Amino acid sequence: MNVIIQFMKRNYKILLVIIALSVGLWSFMPKQGASKDPEKDKLLLELLTFVIEKGHYNPAAIDDTFSKGVYKDYLNALDPSKRFFLQSDIDEFVKYETQLDDQIKNKDLTFFDLTYNRLMQRMEESKSYYKEALATPFDYKKDESFNTDYEKMPFAKSTAELKERWRLQVKLSALSSLVEKQKLQEDLAKDAKKTIEEKLADYRKDSSEEITPEMEKKFREDDAKKKNEKPKTYEQLEKETREATLSSLNDNFSFIKDLDREDWFSIYVNAIASRFDPHTSYFGPSEKEKFDVSMSGKLEGIGARLQKKGDFTEISELISGGPAWRGKQLESGDVILKVAQKDAEPVDVVGMRLDDVVKKIKGPKGTEVRLTVKKQDGTIKVITIVRDEVEIEETYVKSSIVEKDGFKYGVIYLPKFYIDFEDQNSRDAGKDVAQEVERLKAAGVQGIVMDVRDNGGGSLKTVVDIAGLFIDQGPIVQIKSAAGKKEVLYDKDPKVQWDGPLVVMINEFSASASEILAAAIQDYKRGVIIGSKQSYGKGTVQNVIDLNQFVRGSTYGDLGALKTTTQKFYRINGGSTQLEGVKSDIAIPDRYSYLKMGERDIDNAMPWDKIDPADYHIWNKQNNFDLAIAKSRERMAANAQMKLIDENAKWLDERNKENVYSLNIDKFKAEQKALEDKSKKYKSLADYKNSFVFNSLPYEVDATKKDPVLKEKRDRWHESLAKDIYIEEAIHILNDLQSENNKGLTSKVKKDKLVKS
Known part of the structure; x- marks a missing residue:
């Protein structure tokens, strides 16, 4: 989730500027009765470019370079697996490659109309290709293969070549x-x-x-x-698979048939919007509604977030407490190949729109869905999940207590920086973390681990509040607006709620607000940052702008919304977290270490830069900070499990680059068997257990006695913590951060216990 600052209070000036400028648009107000889609499309283009150029932090020039980027992204979005357009179509399209900037400015729909109409034609033609391929049994003894690296694959030069591509693709399925x-x-x-x-x-x-x-x-x-x-x-099995593949493709095309021109135009508009930066995007009316629902925090279905990667749908995150999370089989990084409703035949979802895949996976509570997924190691598994409601409670902060060498330590897990802007009395991450710190202090902890792994961000206000719990008053983050104005957000409360040892845990998916927190703690040298080599690298702020506010009396209905980058944030040392993210003090290998997953891997991401540092003072109450880091690095170097994790990460990176599959059944089975055998070597990673026992705080122990569902969730969390090698190292670091006086105190506590016993 992005850091999104609502148009409230301190952002009112931005809103006033945009509203004032929007007066110029009213002269283009559509006439009553006008209802042609092209006219609505032209209005949308005008609104899009106007709002972005006036409100974006650093709007790109709409020139030939911009045009080439839109051209490339748009065609890739229309035909990512290159199974519709022919090379002759591309030869016809390419003359517009440097003309789209002019067409956008002039509200000219020539290119869109050409590609849209041609795509509809090619999709209709392609139906006969897969139907013909699936009409007769496949010869699985024939020695042939299929390369799924669509990015490097050229467009088919002829209809015959395209038909052959379809044949090989459906044969693989x-x-x-x-x-x-x-x-x-x-x-x-x-x-x-x-x-x-x-x-x-x-x-x-x-x-x-x-x-x-x-x-x-x-x-x-x-x-x-x-x-x-x-x-x-x-023979029966072979026939069943062809019939199921045919049914799946027919369903896929029926979904496509349901899409209207507005849906396809949204793709074109998004190709334009996202060229300004990866986090600027257009929400069509239906997407805007989904965004509004997502901001409310309610999640339903299997409890997994999905993302599109080329022609594939990938699990990006499992929601804690949801049915997929409880099932323990689905993992982040799994690619969904097919979806089946209970005992029905599975539907192939490769190439299907993300919205349509979501529709197939979603369903009433208590119903069953079967997902055919490709795991990170290349193996293919069928996972059955019973749909349920994902409780919002699991998006809130939670904490646990663990003991080592006579010391008590607290672990605080924060899944996102949540807040309800409409209700000031509701829960928010800042107030909740403060409460957990107080509870941990009451329980007698002598060190705290703040876990923001997989935390994609949220409210900027709560980051400032949380960072302020651990420092004296001072700056937390710097923000620079489009006009170049710099603002510093401060913790103005001189109270330090926790002044003891602190560790902050991050990974590649810690983004935005998480990076602000980690950066502030690191710049103050207030705690040790451990985790992935670096965090995600998103150092920008977005606002969601309702486009309907700019047009009076429109007969076109809902025009949707635009999420655009309006600000950039910087560390208090002056450096941006953009692209570079936050580099861990102690970098620990994980399975995603070598995969391209960060902001730095996106071609049009905004650049890293630097501004003047804020005025702040290093925390000077942690004497053995550098010693603790040195000891941790020594442990990492000697840890066999860490070495195996790094080896597994390298293997997954190699697997990610292998795209050729044999269509000979014996060779295909041998390939799958080799993958399964290789993956067994890394099975011990999932079976790892650390030496710690994690427990809930007293208030929650009482609550779990009355709530069996909460008890199951906490038991599952504690079970995962007990298998977490990274948490284990975080606790070791807290122990190393203890002062000699505290260690002497611990010895005395142990001696007192012996006397009493």
Whole structure:
């Protein structure tokens, strides 16, 4: 989530400027009765360029270079897997590559109309390609392959070449399903040889759930039914996979058919908006509604956030407490290949719009969805999830207590910097973290870990409040506006709520507000920053602007909204977190270490720069800060588990670059087997356990006695902490940060305990 500053209080000047300037737009007010889509599109282009040029922090010049960027991004968005357009189409389009800047300024829709109409034509033609390919059995003994590196793949030079590309692509999809079905048959055959007593024993071994008489009866009935089922032949399985692939593609195209011109024009508008910077984007009416819902904090479905990567839909995050999180099978980085409703045939979602994939995955609470996913190691698995409501409570801060060498330490996990701008009396991250610090102090902790891993940001106000808990009064972050005006946000409260040892944990997905917090703690030398080599690197602020406010009497309905970058923030040392992020004092390897996932990997990201530092004073109450860092680095260098994590990260990076799949069934199986065998080497990473026991604070222990769902969530969290090697190192660092006086005190505490016992 981006740092979004609402148009309230200190941003009122920006709003007044934009509203004043919008008067000029009213002369272009559409006439009553006008309802043609092209006229609405022209108005939208005018609004878009006007608002961005007047409100963006550093608007790019709309010139030939800009035009080339829009051209490239737009075509990639229309046909990312290059399975619709021919090279002859591209040859026709390319003459507009440097003309789009002029067309945008003149509200000329020539290029959009040409590409839109051609895409509709090519999509209609492509239906016959996959239907023809799936009409007869595939020869899986034939030695051929398919390369899924669409970025480097050229456009097809002829219809015959395009048809062949479709054939290979659908063959790969069908082949992966066939191998899955064959493996299932083999598993059923092995299972049939086991007695019911052996199966019940296996279930008891793998599950902590007690088998009731009713469950055992159902277990026996299902087992008897399975034993009476005859295994399917190769021919039956091969036919099933082709039929399922055909059905999936038909569904995909039916979704496409439901899209109207407005949907496609939104893609064009977004290609324009995102060239100003990666975080400037247009929300069409439906997307704007979804954004409003997302800002309210309510999440429903399987409890996973998705993102589009080329032709694929990837799991970007699991929501703590949600059904996918509880199931423990789905992971960040998994790519969704197919979606099935309970026992129905799975639908291929490769190439499908993200919104449409979401529609297939979402559903009423209690219903079942099956996801066919490609794991990071290349293996393909089917994961069943029962949909549920994801409680907003899991977006709030939580804390735990752990002991080491007679010391108590607290762990505070903050998933995002939340706030309700409409209700000043509601919960917000700043007030909640302050409360958790007080609770930890009351419990007698002597060090705190602040965990903002995977925290994508949120409210800027709460960052200032939270950083202020750990320092004397002083600057926290500097903000620079489009006009060049600099503002410094201060913690004005001289009270230091926590002055003891502090560690802040970050990773590659810690972004925006998380980076402000980590940067301030690092610049003050107030605590140790540990985690990934560097954080995400998003140092910009966005405002969401309702476009309807600029046009009076429009008959076009909702015009949507624009999220645009209006400010840039800087560390108190003067450097920006943009691109560079925050570099950890102690860099720890993780599985994403070598993958391109940060702001620095986006071609049109805003640059890093520097301004004058603010006036601040280094924290001088931590004497052994450098010693603790040195000791941690020594531990990391000697840790075999860390070395295995780094090796796994390098292997995943290599796997990410391998895009050629054999379409020979024997070779395909051998490739999958090799991947599974290789991934077994890294299985111990998931089985790792540290030496610590984590517990809830007293108030929460009482709450869990009355709330079994909360108890399950906290038990699961504590279980994950007990398997977290990074938390383990954070606690070691806190221990190293203890002063000699405290260590002497600990020895005395231990001696007193011995005397009393």
